[in-house]
Amino acid sequence: MKPILLLSVLFGLVSGETGIDGWLRYAPLSSSHVKGHVGNIPSTIAVLGSTKGGPLDTAVSEIRKGIHGIFGRTVKIASKKNACHASNTIIIGTVEAFEAACSDFPSGNQLKEDGFWLSTSHNSVKILGQNERGALYGAFEYLSMLGQANFSNVAYATNPSAPIRWANQWDNLNASGTHGSIERGYGGSSIFFDGVGHIKDDLSRVPLYGRLLASVRINGIVISNVNADATLLNKDNLEGLSEIADLFRPWGVRVGISLNFASPQLLGDLDTFDPLDESVVTWWTDKTDEIYSQIPDFVGYLVKANSEGQPGPITYNRTLADGANLFAKAVEPHGGIVMFRAFVYDKLDWNDWHADRANAAVEFFGDLDGEFDDNVVVQIKYGPIDFQVREPASPLFANLRKTSMAIELQITQEYLGQQCHLVYLPPLWRTIFDFDMRVDGKESKAQDIITGNVFNRTLGGYAGVVNVGTNQTWLGSHLSLSNLYAFGRLAWNPAEDSVSILEDWTRLTFGLDDGVLETITSMSMASWPAYENYSGNLGIQTLTDILYTHYGPNPASQDNNGWGQWTRANGQSIGMDRTVSNGTGNAGQYPNEVAAAYELPETTPDNLMLWFHHVPYTFKLHSGKTVIQSFYDAHHKGAETVQDFQFAWAALKGKVDKERFEHELYRLRYQAGHSIVWRDAINEFYRNLSGIPDEAGRVRHHPYRIEAESMKLDGYSIIAVEPAETASNYTAIVTNSTGTASTKLKFKDGRYDVAVNYYDVIGGRSSWELYINTRKIGTWKGDMEDKLGHAPSDFLDGHSATRITFRDVKISKGDTLLIKGKADGIEQAPLDYVAILPEGVID
Incomplete structure (x- = not known):
């Protein structure tokens, strides 16, 4: 450097x-x-x-x-x-x-x-x-x-709990484009790659990142996406990689990379990438030696193989251990490590009741225990599926007695609000760390297995998927940075308390004011339970759109697909049957005591009921509620909780600097609106599917709303929305140029909050104006793509749906409410509804 x-x-x-x-x-x-x-x-x-x-x-x-x-x-x-x-x-x-x-x-x-x-x-x-x-x-x-x-x-x-405490970046070289993208990244473009297949000339952000990592004792980083690009191994990029290593070295952070298994064929002149072929072995040995000649402290390789279209050893009927050991032998003379991801699964037949993606890790790796070289670490996602809002700990943790392992946590909030929703993750991680596997009938917390104490393994640890980018906040949100801080703290000591970690981070980030500390702690600790409630409770998974952006609500996408993230929902019942007696057998992958508990609904906790059992909507939970009523209640409770975040943060004005205050206030207001989109979409979907009404009379009952399609329209036309439940009455209005929607208000005289639900799609920045009679109440634009980092949508759906609220508006009975919309690009100034809300009413 x-x-x-x-x-x-x-x-x-x-x-x-x-x-x-x-x-x-x-x-x-x-x-x-x-x-x-x-x-x-x-x-x-x-x-x-x-x-x-x-x-x-x-x-x-x-x-x-x-x-x-x-x-x-x-x-x-x-x-x-x-x-x-x-x-x-x-x-x-x-x-x-x-x-x-x-x-x-x-x-x-x-x-x-x-x-x-x-x-x-x-x-x-x-x-x-x-x-x-x-x-x-x-x-x-x-x-x-x-x-x-x-x-x-x-x-x-x-002392650290384990030697491996690594960050995993999902940055892409991108052979075309102007900036290196980041898969599932919500904080800007890559700080490493230029977008045209090379490492950047400007690496000034790298030591700043190294400083953050070192401060929470993260000692390694894999800088490239697990969906790897072979051209990272070419001569120019290896020279750039060496420069990155030089910039991280003063911070004690060693650099590694992800590998494309087919590199000898894609980058070299070989016609095979068979891990047992001598020419392939020689190719990888030579390439590894070349890397270490430039980066003597190179930490090793991360490999994703035979999953989601990635090449791997199974292509040649070799085992995953054969593939991992190929690289292990290449790095072993240099002291390197191979992290081999257990995220391996095939597409599944939806019509097969016994098919289950949750079984894949044990099915692929369980029989290979003891066949991996000593410097191979199997990297296991915390749950059996894919970073869901709640999962049991992966059963693979209890099935690898002779193999070193690391837990993979996702700091970037792929399924959990994508840094646009406040979700403090350590309480979720705590459920995994504290999960008692009961190996051989003895206490065997997942954290003790990971650290090697249960099976007497000295190599292992923690990998955190963290997609920092060029955004000044690193992750797109100041408050989301608490998750990166906490990952480092927990990787050092997984027994640390979530609140204590959060309080330290808050004081260091925002100062020592007691009010600021109390507010951020309160909001953050409430955030994951709230998100679980309004996105997917009872272990049903996060009911997001898994086929598109992984962001907004779309419960229908969870079923009848080949990806295996299923809910098995029909008109009478819901949930995956993962029992041994009648289902996929996933419960049986756990040690005996845990398996027995999950085999029966009577001994399965409510928060994992639909993970392990397929039950009627009328099934009574331990709470005394039915499944369907628990859905309705939880989704309302979750949305209600996050409404308060915006007001709690607003009370900190003057205690937090203006730039960060306004940045987070925008996000918390957005979250308040989007949580209602989530609440309504999920409740409406399952109300339609089950035919069972909400006992509290909230679902389908919105007395304060005025549907846009019921208003007097000029220049606007009515359009169906898909998924239908992501519009209040299944339809919205759009204009190709400019349009107005107006209505006479029938509410009694008073002061109200006026909430407008609209859609902000990518590809345009529409503008709207809101009037009461001739009095302009406010204006806004469809410019979330400039302010939020979540994966955008081209459609009117649960990803693009959002809500803006104008507070304390004076209204008299008979007033005319009018909205003017001006389209821009493909964004047609779409509107869903207006809600006229008395003080304290959420709608």
């Missing part, structure tokens, strides 16, 4: 509250927070055991930057002559160097790789790492304390 670039990164090239610094703002503390403590902040720093340009040098620079930012104090480099016993000094280094120079490292503090020891006693601080990376982690820990005005005297050692 070029020295000038490193200095600019470390000492604040970027200023302002754009989000670029994430939780590493080092914002000045107020005088009330530092009173009586400033004098105890060391003024010098002594360094032991650093290598030029290594993580320890970075740690020193980061400490100096942090203390200057927080306290306005300059920390000088101390003389090495008195380093061991200097007062008013931060001593930082490796344990080995400290023992060689000082010979008094505290006994009983055994450190593993990357571990560190931190001691703060008044103005004397010691930060000692098992290696330089550990010392860097200790430096960030110390700065985290200072940034939160925590001046406690501490002395403790801490």
Whole structure:
């Protein structure tokens, strides 16, 4: 890395509250927070055991930057002559160097790789790492304390739960285009790839990203999509990869890449990619040696094979272990690791009652236990399907006793609101970590299996799918960045408390105001349960459109397809039968005690009932409710919960800087509207399917709504919406140029909130104006593609449906409400309905 670039990164090239610094703002503390403590902040720093340009040098620079930012104090480099016993000094280094120079490292503090020891006693601080990376982690820990005005005297050692703590990027080279895209990415284009098949010339964002990763102790990154492009291995791109590795190295982050299994055929001159063919073995050995000649600390390969159209060893009737071991042998002489994804499944026959995608991981990998080389780690998604809002822990965790494994978590919210809905993920991850597999009848939490404690494996850990991009917020939303922070914290210690992690992140990101802390904590901790409620409860999965954008509601898409994400919903009953006695047998893939519990509805928890059982809509749950009434109630409860988020955040005006305040307020208002789209679409769909009404009379009953098609239309025409339930009365209105929709209001005199449901499709930026008589109430545009990062839609559907609300509008009975719409491009200024809402009514 070029020295000038490193200095600019470390000492604040970027200023302002754009989000670029994430939780590493080092914002000045107020005088009330530092009173009586400033004098105890060391003024010098002594360094032991650093290598030029290594993580320890970075740690020193980061400490100096942090203390200057927080306290306005300059920390000088101390003389090495008195380093061991200097007062008013931060001593930082490796344990080995400290023992060689000082010979008094505290006994009983055994450190593993990357571990560190931190001691703060008044103005004397010691930060000692098992290696330089550990010392860097200790430096960030110390700065985290200072940034939160925590001046406690501490002395403790801490070690990682597992050696593998990696980020998985899904960035694409893209052989055509202007920017490298990111699959399932919602925070802009790639920071690595230029969109025309090459690594970028401008890699200035890479060290900024490395800084964030290092601060939460992530030690590796795979920079390319698992749907891999073979051309990443060409000469020019390997040179670019080497430059990326140079930029990450000061942060202790080692680089890896995803492989296309067919690369010897696609990129080389071979006519095969058979993993047992000698020419293929030689090709991969030579290519791997070439990579390590340029990147000696290259961390290894990530492989997705024989799934979703990707090539793999099964093409040649070889086993998945044969494929994994091909790469393992190539990287083994260099100390590399192969992460081999267990996400392998075939398309399934919907008409086969016993077919089940949830069985695929165990079916493909269970019989291969013990056949993988020692440096192969099987990377297992947290649940049996695909990052759903709730799943049981994957049964494969309990089936690989002789194979190293890592859990794959998705930080990017693919099925969970795509960073446009606030969803704090650690409570979801906690359900997986705490899942007791009862291996051999003993407590066997998933987190203990992952860390190797249950099966006595030393290699394993955590992979987080995180699609940061060029957006200043990294993920498209400031609040979503809490999930990246939490992933690192939990990968280090999976037993950490979700609330404590969130509170640390909030104080570091938004400051120490108690009101800000309480608001963000309250919203975030409520967000995943709320999303589960309005998207898909009872273990039915997230009822999104799995065939298109994975974003908005479309429960019909879940069935009668080849992808296996099924609900088996019909007019009488719903849910996957995963029992051994009558269903797919998935329950039987778990150890005996767990299998027995899930075999019967009586012992299956409500939140996984429809995951394991196909039952009538009238089936009584443990809660006492029927399945269908639980659907209706949960979807209303979830939408009600997130209505409050926008008001809670709005109350923070003046306590959060304007840029970030307005950025998040827009999203929370959007989420409030889109949650109602979700609520109505799901409830209407299952009301139609089951024929069973809502006991509370809410579904199909909207007394405050005025359907657009019932209004007086000029220039607008009526159009059917598909899926039908994503429009309030199955239809909307559109115009090819300009149009108006008007109606006489019959509501009594008063002040109301006026909510307009409309559609914002990609390919145009329509505009609308809302009037009461001749009084303009407000205007808006169909420009969400400029403001939100979620996957857009070309159609009027649950992805493009949204809602805007104008509050405290004076209305008199007999007033004329009029909306003017102006089409733009293919976006035809579409409208669904208007709701005239008394204060406190959600509709």
